[in-house]
C-alpha cells in the first residue's frame with residue numbers, strides 16, 4: 600500500500616512531547632503546587648456539583664480520589680449498582696490516580712492545533728475506513744462508527760464482537776503518532792485501532808479492551824483528532840464512580856496497567872452533535888490470536904452507550 604502524503608516530523612513531535620512529559624513529572628513531584636479541590640460534576644450536566652464520593656486535587660496535577668473504593672471483583676460485567684446516582688469527575692490534564700492503584704495520563708495539547716487538524720485531514724482521506732458488521736446477540740448489525748486497523752505484521756489480527764480485523768501496514772502519519780503515544784506511555788506499541796466517529800450519532804458502547812491478545816494488564820494510549828467528544832470511564836466495582844474527559848483534537852489519554860481490568864470506557868452517542876472525530880488507540884499485542892475461532896475475541900458493541 601502506498602500513501603499520498605508525507606509524514607510530518609516525528610522527531611519534532613516526540614521532542615515536544617518529551618518536554619511536556621518532563622514538565623508533568625516536575626509538576627507531579629512538586630510539593631509546592633497549589634491544592635484546589637474540584638467537585639464532581641453531575642451526570643448529564645456541564646457544571647455544578649454532584650454527590651460522588653471523595654475529591655481530587657487539580658492544581659497539583661496529581662489527582663486522586665480520596666475515598667478508597669472496594670477492589671473490583673468478577674470481571675467487567677455491567678452492574679446497575681450506583682448507576683442511578685452517577686456523577687462525573689472531570690480532571691484537568693496531568694497524571695490521574697484512580698482507586699485501586701491504576702493511573703491515567705491525560706494531555707489536552709499533545710499536538711498543536713494546526714498539526715492535529717492536518718493529521719485529521721490526512722487520515723480522514725487516506726485511511727481505508729470500513730464499517731464492519733458485528734454480531735450482537737446473534738444479530739448482525741453495522742458498527743456505529745468506521746474503523747481501520749494497522750499493526751507491525753499480518754500475524755497481529757484483532758478479533759472483537761465476532762469479527763476479525765486484519766492489520767494493514769502502518770500509515771506514515773499513524774507511525775508518527777505511535778511515537779508520540781509511546782513517549783507519553785513509556786512503552787512500545789505494535790498495533791493501532793482507529794475509529795472514525797462521523798457525527799454525534801456514532802459511538803462506542805461501554806467496554807474494556809481486555810482481550811487475551813493484549814495480555815494481563817495492557818497499557819492503551821489514544822490520540823484524538825478532529826471534533827471533541829466525551830470519553831467516559833466508570834469503575835466496575837461501583838458504577839457511580841465515573842470520570843469524563845472532553846477529548847478534542849491533539850488530546851492524548853494513556854490508560855495505565857489495570858484500567859482495562861477495573862474500569863470500562865465509552866464514547867456515548869450525542870445525537871445532534873456535528874463534527875467528525877478520529878481516535879487512534881495504540882496497543883501492544885503480546886499473544887497473537889491463533890485464528891478468529893480461538894475464542895479470544897472480546898465484545899465491544901454489545902453494551903449500552905452513555
Ligand SMILES: O=C(O)CCC(=O)C(=O)O
Nearest residue numbers: 792794821830866878880
Ligand atoms: O474513541 C475513543 O476515544 C475510544 C475508542 C475505544 O475505546 C476503542 O477503540 O477501544
Ligand SMILES: [Fe+2]
Nearest residue numbers: 806807808864
Ligand atoms: Fe476501548
